[in-house]
Amino acid sequence: MIEIQMTMADRAVELLALPEGTSSFILDVGCGSGLSGEALTNRGHFWVGMDISKPMLGIAEEREVEGDLFLSDMGEGMFFRPGTFDGVISISALQWLCNADKKTHNPPKRLYKFFSTLYSTMKRGSRAVFQFYPENSHQLELITSQAMRAGFTGGVVVDFPNSTRAKKMFLCLFAGLLNPQLPTGLGTGSQAYSGQVTNSSQRQRFRNLKGKSLKKSRDWIKEKKERRRRQGKGDYKPDSKYSGRKRSNKI
Structure with a gap:
């Protein structure tokens, strides 16, 4: 778990594309025990961490991490001065804002x-x-749309989209850039997606961010058959123009 956490943190720092040879001031949202902060320290950056869990911050203090630590719920907003940070990272924390852990919690409002x-x-x-x-x-659409509504541009970068175990998703947001160039995801066939969720056609695109075809579509059926063939399961007929065709409801 520690190795995975550190690897994801290193990848997040890489996607920040910070100037080489300089030390930056970074915010780590949901820093937990400080593992992701160590990735920043190892690269010579200064950082501030915030987390909603007091016990996790206690572990970070016991480990004597280099960053300053704050106990705070990110859903209640940031309390730092404008223009403070050169970049922001967060590992495995953002999705929790989609949950309503209290009666007063409203996920869209907390995200915004x-x-x-x-x-x-x-x-x-x-x-x-x-x-x-x-x-x-x-959840993906909710998170992305609220980020764009707040003024960010950017989108989702998917590393190793064709691997069940190695696949990782990174939301890359830009502050103050109108048409940013998203980084390319790692792995064969990796993809990067960007844009605002403003209409149904764009929402449809975000449904496919995991690198999979829509279920029951022609591409989905062909991919499933090919996967089964590689696994030696079943004896499927060759694909034809009728593969994946829609059938009428008549009996």
Whole structure:
């Protein structure tokens, strides 16, 4: 777990594309025990960490991490001065804002509060990179749309989209850039996606961010048959123009 956490943190820092040979001031949202902060320290950066869990911050203090630590709920917004940070990272924390852990919690409002206040704390032209695990396309769309509504541009970078175990999703946001160039995901066939969720056609695109075809579509059927053939399961007929065709409801 520690190795995985450190690897994802290193990748997040890489996606920040910080100037080489200089030390930057970074915010680590959901820093936990400080593992992701160590990736920043190892690269010569200074950082501030915030987390909602007091026990996890206690572990970070016991480990004597280099960053300053704050106990705070990111859903209640950022409290730092405008233009403070050269970049922001977050590992496995963002998706929790989609949950309503209390009666007073409203996920869309908490997400917008977080992103809008985060935007103001970042220097113009800087990046925020979130490694996260959305449960479904609805959560992915909710998170992305609230980020764009708060003023960010950017999108999702998928590393190793064709691997079940190695696949990782990173939300790369830009503060103050109108048409940013998203980084390319790692791995064969990796893809990067960007844009605002403003209409149904764009929402449809975000449903496919995990690198999979829509279920029951022609491409989905062909991929499933090919996968089964490689596994030696079943004897499927060759593909034809009728593969994946829609059938009428008549009996």
